[in-house]
Amino acid sequence: MSKPITDLIHHPYTPPAGFSAPQPGVFKASTVIFPNVAAMRARDWKQKVGYTYGLHGTPTTFTLEERIASLEGGKHCILVPSGLAAIANVAMALLKSGDEVLIPDNAYGPNKALADGELKNWGITHQIYDAMNPADLQARIGPKTKLVWLEAPGSVSMEFVPLPQIAAICRERGVTTALDSTWSAGIAFNGFDAGADIVVHALTKYPSGGGDVLMGAIVTRDDKLHLALKLTHMRVGWGIGVNDAEAILRSLPSLELRYRAHDMAARELAAWLQGRPEVSRLLHPAFEGSPGHQHWQALCGGNGGSGPGAGGAAAGLFSVVFDERFGTGQVDTFCDALKLFKLGYSWGGPVSLVVPYDIASMRSARLGPCPYKGVLVRFSVGLEAVEDLRADLEHALSALG
Numbered sequence: 001m002s003k004p005i006t007d008l009i010h011h012p013y014t015p016p017a018g019f020s021a022p023q024p025g026v027f028k029a030s031t032v033i034f035p036n037v038a039a040m041r042a043r044d045w046k047q048k049v050g051y052t053y054g055l056h057g058t059p060t061t062f063t064l065e066e067r068i069a070s071l072e073g074g075k076h077c078i079l080v081p082s083g084l085a086a087i088a089n090v091a092m093a094l095l096k097s098g099d100e101v102l103i104p105d106n107a108y109g110p111n112k113a114l115a116d117g118e119l120k121n122w123g124i125t126h127q128i129y130d131a132m133n134p135a136d137l138q139a140r141i142g143p144k145t146k147l148v149w150l151e152a153p154g155s156v157s158m159e160f161v162p163l164p165q166i167a168a169i170c171r172e173r174g175v176t177t178a179l180d181s182t183w184s185a186g187i188a189f190n191g192f193d194a195g196a197d198i199v200v201h202a203l204t205k206y207p208s209g210g211g212d213v214l215m216g217a218i219v220t221r222d223d224k225l226h227l228a229l230k231l232t233h234m235r236v237g238w239g240i241g242v243n244d245a246e247a248i249l250r251s252l253p254s255l256e257l258r259y260r261a262h263d264m265a266a267r268e269l270a271a272w273l274q275g276r277p278e279v280s281r282l283l284h285p286a287f288e289g290s291p292g293h294q295h296w297q298a299l300c301g302g303n304g305g306s307g308p309g310a311g312g313a314a315a316g317l318f319s320v321v322f323d324e325r326f327g328t329g330q331v332d333t334f335c336d337a338l339k340l341f342k343l344g345y346s347w348g349g350p351v352s353l354v355v356p357y358d359i360a361s362m363r364s365a366r367l368g369p370c371p372y373k374g375v376l377v378r379f380s381v382g383l384e385a386v387e388d389l390r391a392d393l394e395h396a397l398s399a400l401g
């Protein structure tokens with residue numbers, strides 16, 4: 001007879017098979033238990049035919065990987081602890097000392113910071129290219145170029161790049177492309193159809209939808225590329241929490257509904273702000289006059305119109321450039337006066353957010369003067385009633401005097 005504590009840990013009861021519910025089960029493990037030594041020796045964590053160790057996956061994380069791969073139209077998916085970790089994993093897997101990576105000027109900022117920090121320390125160089133000028137990219141691709149980052153639209157300034165054209169240039173030159181497709185969320189357009197080899201997605205944003213989970217995904221169609229990414233993933237030990245995976249699995253069924261609701265509300269507010277005298281420029285790819293609007297139309301199915309009725313799909317994000325007569329202090333006052341729009345980074349959750357940016361300081365001087373004069377404010381529209389959000393904006397604008 002074993003002692004009660006041992007029985008508690010090695011209890012003979014197993015629940016009956018065949019349980020079925022709307023959400024998949026949650027399986028948590030660092031240790032995975034093998035039935036015998038032969039099974040332990042025969043373990044193969046790469047093929048996902050069994051389980052080896054928590055870092056290499058559980059039924060819950062495999063389930064989320066498969067759903068994200070389907071969402072993005074890919075074959076393989078690797079989960080990492082954040083969107084930024086996904087970017088870092090791609091760089092670490094594909095670049096070695098002496099290689100070069102090309103990053104668009106309007107890329108997600110920390111991607112450039114990684115290139116300027118760790119990658120530089122490891123003897124990997126980078127160049128910033130003008131995302132809206134394929135000829136600039138073409139001229140920068142050289143024998144050392146091993147990876148080109150793509151992003152559409154650009155972070156903060158929202159220019160929509162001619163993605164298929166840029167991807168085709170890279171393909172022709174034999175350079176691997178990685179697309180940060182967080183904005184599209186697998187809904188507005190398909191990254192692989194646009195020509196990318198790797199699609200990276202910050203699940204932190206729309207797939208989570210709660211503003212409470214950090215996670216990233218790296219999706220591929222190519223087996224060899226996936227294996228290279230997976231080996232790096234295994235060696236650096238990125239683990240994700242299974243409860244976080246569960247939270248995202250629970251949010252995924254409403255992803256498209258939420259995405260379209262964010263989109264509709266954002267276009268209504270953007271159209272309204274565009275008509276305000278305090279605003280000199282609206283940056284939203286679904287609006288005519290926004291940089292790359294025609295590329296958004298071509299890729300995301302806009303029906304030729306502009307703004308709220310333009311068809312196609314877009315995220316709930318846009319930026320406005322304030323009229324030059326309003327300095328940083330006044331725009332800060334506007335942001336502080338907002339009550340429903342909160343000050344905070346990230347996006348994709350129910351709460352509307354706002355961030356003021358000094359856009360000129362974020363641009364590479366080499367590419368010429370920043371085209372945006374005036375302070376830029378980026379809005380992430382949440383799921384509150386649009387009328388209330390508009391009233392909030394109107395009230396805060398009145399604080400500008």
Ligand SMILES: *Cc1c(COP(=O)(O)O)cnc(C)c1O
Nearest residue numbers: 082083084108180182202204215
């Ligand atoms: C938020 C974001 C990331 C990073 O995601 P985290 O999970 O916050 O690390 C990467 N790329 C884009 C475009 C993002 O908006």
